[in-house]
Amino acid sequence: MADAKVIPFDDDRSRGSGQRPGRRRSGPRRPGDGAKVREVKAVPGRLNADVPEGAAPGAEPLDAGAAGAVGSGDADARRAGARGAGQGAAAESASVPEPRGGGGGGWDRRIAGGLSFLRRRLTGEYHVDDFGYDEELTDQVLMSLLRPLYEKYFRVEVKGIENIPADGGALIVANHSGTLPLDGLMMQVGVHDNHPHGRHLRLLAADLVFMLPVVNELARKAGHTLACAEDAEALLERGELVGVMPEGFKGIGKPFGDRYKLQRFGRGGFVSTALRTGSPIVPCSIVGAEEIYPMIGNAKTLARVLGIPYFPLTPTFPWLGPLGAVPLPTKWTIQFGEAIPTDGYPPEAAEDPMLMFNLTDQVREQIQHTLYKLLVQRRSVFF
Amino acid sequence: MGKVVLVTGVARQLGGRFVRRVQRDPEVDRVVAVDAVPPEHHLGGADFVQADIRQPTITKVLAEHRVDTVVHMDVTGTALAGGSRGSVKETNVIGTMQLLGACQKSPTVKRLVVKSSTNVYGSAPRDPAVFTETTPPKSLPSGGFAKDTVEVEGYVRGFARRRPDVAVCVLRFANILGPAADSPLAEYFSLPVLPTVFGYDPRLQFVHEDDAVEVLRLASHDPERGTLNSGTFNIAGEGLLLLSQCARRLGRPTLPVLLPAVTWVGTALRTLGATDFSPEQIRLLTHGRVVATRQMRETLGFRPKYTTAEAFADFVRSRGPGLLPPTALAGAVDRIAALPFAGGAAKSGAGGDAGRGADNSAHHSAN
Numbered sequence: 204m205a206d207a208k209v210i211p212f213d214d215d216r217s218r219g220s221g222q223r224p225g226r227r228r229s230g231p232r233r234p235g236d237g238a239k240v241r242e243v244k245a246v247p248g249r250l251n252a253d254v255p256e257g258a259a260p261g262a263e264p265l266d267a268g269a270a271g272a273v274g275s276g277d278a279d280a281r282r283a284g285a286r287g288a289g290q291g292a293a294a295e296s297a298s299v300p301e302p303r304g305g306g307g308g309g310w311d312r313r314i315a316g317g318l319s320f321l322r323r324r325l326t327g328e329y330h331v332d333d334f335g336y337d338e339e340l341t342d343q344v345l346m347s348l349l350r351p352l353y354e355k356y357f358r359v360e361v362k363g364i365e366n367i368p369a370d371g372g373a374l375i376v377a378n379h380s381g382t383l384p385l386d387g388l389m390m391q392v393g394v395h396d397n398h399p400h401g402r403h404l405r406l407l408a409a410d411l412v413f414m415l416p417v418v419n420e421l422a423r424k425a426g427h428t429l430a431c432a433e434d435a436e437a438l439l440e441r442g443e444l445v446g447v448m449p450e451g452f453k454g455i456g457k458p459f460g461d462r463y464k465l466q467r468f469g470r471g472g473f474v475s476t477a478l479r480t481g482s483p484i485v486p487c488s489i490v491g492a493e494e495i496y497p498m499i500g501n502a503k504t505l506a507r508v509l510g511i512p513y514f515p516l517t518p519t520f521p522w523l524g525p526l527g528a529v530p531l532p533t534k535w536t537i538q539f540g541e542a543i544p545t546d547g548y549p550p551e552a553a554e555d556p557m558l559m560f561n562l563t564d565q566v567r568e569q570i571q572h573t574l575y576k577l578l579v580q581r582r583s584v585f586f
Numbered sequence: 587m588g589k590v591v592l593v594t595g596v597a598r599q600l601g602g603r604f605v606r607r608v609q610r611d612p613e614v615d616r617v618v619a620v621d622a623v624p625p626e627h628h629l630g631g632a633d634f635v636q637a638d639i640r641q642p643t644i645t646k647v648l649a650e651h652r653v654d655t656v657v658h659m660d661v662t663g664t665a666l667a668g669g670s671r672g673s674v675k676e677t678n679v680i681g682t683m684q685l686l687g688a689c690q691k692s693p694t695v696k697r698l699v700v701k702s703s704t705n706v707y708g709s710a711p712r713d714p715a716v717f718t719e720t721t722p723p724k725s726l727p728s729g730g731f732a733k734d735t736v737e738v739e740g741y742v743r744g745f746a747r748r749r750p751d752v753a754v755c756v757l758r759f760a761n762i763l764g765p766a767a768d769s770p771l772a773e774y775f776s777l778p779v780l781p782t783v784f785g786y787d788p789r790l791q792f793v794h795e796d797d798a799v800e801v802l803r804l805a806s807h808d809p810e811r812g813t814l815n816s817g818t819f820n821i822a823g824e825g826l827l828l829l830s831q832c833a834r835r836l837g838r839p840t841l842p843v844l845l846p847a848v849t850w851v852g853t854a855l856r857t858l859g860a861t862d863f864s865p866e867q868i869r870l871l872t873h874g875r876v877v878a879t880r881q882m883r884e885t886l887g888f889r890p891k892y893t894t895a896e897a898f899a900d901f902v903r904s905r906g907p908g909l910l911p912p913t914a915l916a917g918a919v920d921r922i923a924a925l926p927f928a929g930g931a932a933k934s935g936a937g938g939d940a941g942r943g944a945d946n947s948a949h950h951s952a953n
Binding site: 314315318319321322324325326327328329330331333334335337410413414415416417418419420423428429431433434437550 | 712713714715716721777783784785786787789825826827828830831832833834835840845867873874876878912914915916919920922
């Protein structure tokens with residue numbers, strides 16, 4: 204089923220490559236592009252609609268907070284029932300709403316799913332992996348909270364999702380921007396909602412994230428972990444999809460004037476990690492995140508006092524108080540580029556600095572080129 | 587001729603259990619149990635020698651009984667029956683030095699097993715999510731039990747260099763839990779309301795007492811085919827639990843406290859004698875700690891019978907229900923689930939929403 208739906212994306216890619224030579228004569232082609240883009244955009248929606256049971260979830264993504272559970276809710280309830288049977292009381296209770304759910308009403312099923320979710324939460328009977336990733340909470344609550352921002356506010360358009368392998372480890376390398384790391388979160392939602400296998404992206408985050416209360420807790424539960432070689436390698440070895448933004452604070456905290464100029468890619472540690480595990484590197488370019496908080500100044504002294512890497516001054520931020528912290532509603536595009544395989548290199552390649560620099564540059568160039576290409580195609584920052 | 591096993595720290599529950607267990611092994615001839623105070627539990631016929639390992643008399647004990655295997659379990663975080671922190675530190679560090687010195691002089695000792703702890707890794711936000719045996723700690727523990735274990739392991743490494751003919755096995759245990767556990771963490775989980783650090787949900791790993799005894803036994807005998815039991819190994823049950831999960835499974839409400847205030851609460855609780863809230867305990871309950879157990883499974887060839895969750899479940903069974911027993915909460919949800927489905931779709935929707943609201947509040951109070 205999913206294969207058939209993916210075809211338009213290939214279409215999209217051939218359009219992209221077909222357009223490359225003709226890019227310079229930009230003027231007249233653009234409107235047509237826009238139309239095609241819109242046509243492509245419809246597909247993720249349709250894909251989404253088909254994955255759950257088809258009651259028309261596409262129409263009410265906002266409600267997903269409550270209902271995100273529903274698609275898998277029934278199966279979960281059954282699983283919980285099976286698990287609970289050993290434990291005692293759980294079995295009957297989980298099976299009570301089930302015949303009704305099978306009977307028909309979407310609401311019954313939703314409530315049953317929601318209640319069994321709640322039950323598992325209250326009794327602590329849910330699974331968390333070694334990194335603290337709580338898949339159930341992420342899918343049913345955290346993702347649903349981000350989805351309105353993703354679909355309605357930034358209207359994220361995802362391209363090239365077929366470049367992400369269907370299974371096995373892969374390292375997604377993206378540019379970083381936007382003062383607050385919303386780009387990572389949007390990428391996470393984008394990958395999960397658009398990928399035909401609904402893959403989960405595991406982001407590598409700065410250590411600051413794990414020092415802040417509440418933030419660290421949510422980050423761990425959403426599947427993020429510290430950006431260090433050990434964690435990245437462990438995740439890739441488990442066949443997870445790992446997302447990294449090697450620019451780090453240099454990228455996210457750069458002034459507005461430097462927008463879409465890629466900063467140095469750290470020491471290229473991500474390349475050696477990919478080489479050690481033989482995972483492909485998928486370059487990813489995110490357009491739109493640069494303009495959500497145009498950083499026109501940086502209060503360095505204040506940042507030092509607060510112990511954070513930068514303190515942004517935007518046209519609105521400290522002046523309008525909390526209202527200034529509302530991001531601008533820009534239109535985003537996330538483009539995944541063609542994967543760069545790393546499994547053809549000998550095992551000692553990870554220690555070869557020349558190869559690392561070359562690969563790092565290759566990834567960086569590809570991201571930068573795609574960024575420029577997307578910027579040329581973009582009609583406006585907000586639409 | 588069979589083996590002679592010397593076990594230190596037998597006045598504790600775990601030491602006593604290990605002595606009783608290892609005695610039943612056919613290859614073990616005699617067990618010499620050593621501690622500074624006589625144990626309250628029986629030792630199953632082992633020879634108890636009342637000796638303080640901080641004193642050089644331990645050399646005489648080793649020579650007298652011609653000991654060939656030493657199991658050093660007297661590295662602990664809390665004092666037995668009203669000892670001070672200072673004396674615990676002395677037993678941990680000076681005691682280990684004396685014991686290792688005695689082992690070095692003894693020609694008969696062939697094997698040394700040391701009970702260490704995953705505390706050696708410390709816990710900090712900059713640490714990788716999963717510690718392997720070779721991960722260097724980002725911030726070395728600055729004091730308390732964690733620092734003791736780091737120092738003890740340092741001395742053990744020195745000993746291993748000087749006596750390469752002795753097989754040395756260091757077992758780094760995650761938090762040991764079980765019906766008889768008397769660790770600071772077990773005390774913490776016995777509080778009626780669990781104070782937690784606001785905004786942090788640490789990942790915890792447990793190892794069951796039975797597994798702890800079993801792996802000590804495995805390490806104190808000759809290695810089985812295809813395995814190697816000298817070296818350093820992390821010992822923990824499969825999987826992990828978040829502190830919030832633990833609290834819900836225990837049925838005890840949590841009380842989030844802001845990090846700066848935690849130290850005051852810790853001091854207050856310690857003064858009241860409710861629990862020993864040491865700084866490293868607070869750090870564990872802030873950042874958590876998870877260790878990789880691949881070496882344990884593949885090299886040492888040990889598979890724990892209990893996962894982290896099962897070890898915790900066994901502990902919960904032994905402690906009795908808390909203020910918010912999970913079965914009662916589950917029952918409440920089930921009653922709500924049974925309510926609205928009598929009516930039509932619209933009606934059930936409304937009822938479900940109300941139920942959800944009510945449960946949310948329950949959830950918050952549980953949180």
